[in-house]
Amino acid sequence: MHTDLVAALDIGGTKIAGALVDDRGGILVRAQRPTRAKEDGETVMGAVASVLEELAEDARWPGVRALGIGSAGPVDALNGTVSPVNVPGWRGFPLVERVGKIIGGLPVSLVGDGVAIAAAEHWQGAARGHDNALCMVVSTGVGGGLVLGGAVRPGPTGNSGHIGHISVDLDGDPCPCGGRGCVERIASGPNIARRALDNGWRPGPDGDATAAGVAAAARAGDPVARASFARAAQALAASIAATATLVEIDIAVIGGGVANSGDLLFTPLREALKEYATLSFVQGLTVVPAQMGNDAGLVGAAAGALRELTGGPGPTG
């Protein structure tokens, strides 16, 4: 049986990953470089080129029919440019054009990283079989993507599902995005750690002052550490309920480092959800852990490329 082969790029603030992916979502070969996000834009582009060169050395490369990019946002899928918050050297950077020059005439698709993750979870992971889903990453930042009516909805510019920057606290703390009371400002890993420290928590002997350290303390019963996770869970619950109330999703899938703390996050989150998801049509909403792990970005970017090829609503393999 003929198999469509595509290339995928997952552009983040820390690393740039690439892969060849088959039409069942299988990753055949990978390449990865540090983003070097603090350097100039051409240096970052050099890392992308280097990833592509390594992939092109694979014997299967000539069979690649399209390339999909999932990038830290915001992106502009209409113009093929990206402006990742954590990559200051890229502002309106013409990534689709530059990648296109390297790989020749193959079609190139671009979506935000949250959209890519939603595509991956819908295709292969925890949102499989759900026509209306929110998929989130709660990590250094908070991002997401939406599946509506059976298909991933990137939105006109590829940025739909940016749930980390909706306000759930209209008088709340200023967020680096310029807003106030954003979900990310309350629920991201660094903000879980900051809030615990502000309220008197101190790291243990290992000196780990990150959200992972807070999680360890919470598991050991530290009330300040537990409260910081509960507050993050409350903000996530309000935002998930808001999304369900606006667009009728029936499942929220959450991955990322903070979600990996498991019940510490999911138990208070499910509890808080009852307080915010009140209308009859959202009361059945469930929240589950993501299944795609670190491959979500690559698999989702590949899904975007395959969707371009088939013209359909999404991969079905």
Next chain:
Amino acid sequence: MHTDLVAALDIGGTKIAGALVDDRGGILVRAQRPTRAKEDGETVMGAVASVLEELAEDARWPGVRALGIGSAGPVDALNGTVSPVNVPGWRGFPLVERVGKIIGGLPVSLVGDGVAIAAAEHWQGAARGHDNALCMVVSTGVGGGLVLGGAVRPGPTGNSGHIGHISVDLDGDPCPCGGRGCVERIASGPNIARRALDNGWRPGPDGDATAAGVAAAARAGDPVARASFARAAQALAASIAATATLVEIDIAVIGGGVANSGDLLFTPLREALKEYATLSFVQGLTVVPAQMGNDAGLVGAAAGALRELTGGPGPTG
């Protein structure tokens, strides 16, 4: 030229309106009864039947090909039932089946009133030509509906766009829906009046203690009255920005009694929107008054019926 003719029902807590509507959105004849929402469910159904009987007396009734219902929510389009918050006698009431029995074998469609209004504004009003729009009503309650990718999106149960019950203040006042800090709890007419009274505003010689009275005082320069409108505008801005950040709308259309106060609401709303709609892909978002007035519910319900007939994404007439 052949003209498709449909019947429309607009079910609200105060009145039940019906009409015959042509496929260009023209209202040919109307009928209306008080809902008598405090009485039992059969009494309310009697008002619906009476509206339909009056419409059926029109000479054009035999040409009617379908009937569309827009109802105060929540609705359940999957099961054809409605449970309007303000009509306690109807809980899981089988409105589609009951209406179907009265009108014979015609197809009957059902959506929430917010969805109907969005359909009307997209078809004939302020959202015309916009592929991605939020349409809202700010009145006794706060409701809405969404246009995504060029078509109204009712959602699986017909309730999408319930923006009045998303929380923008996660620690805020309890809302009658069971939630906390809901947009409706801050921005509806009764809450604008309540907040002004709580903060020391008193009605003028006419004794009008409603939002209209607050609006008159605000226009005369009363600072407490102005502040109450500004607070409503802030909550609306946060919720509109959240919607745009989640699903990439480029226009928000606002109708209803509170929106009729014009610049008193729209000026602080547009100002506050800058504070919450911060990401690059939502900065172009505009907010405009609705154009369909009191006919929006009927025209939108008719749009739903026509969509059923044509099978397409929406009326194009």
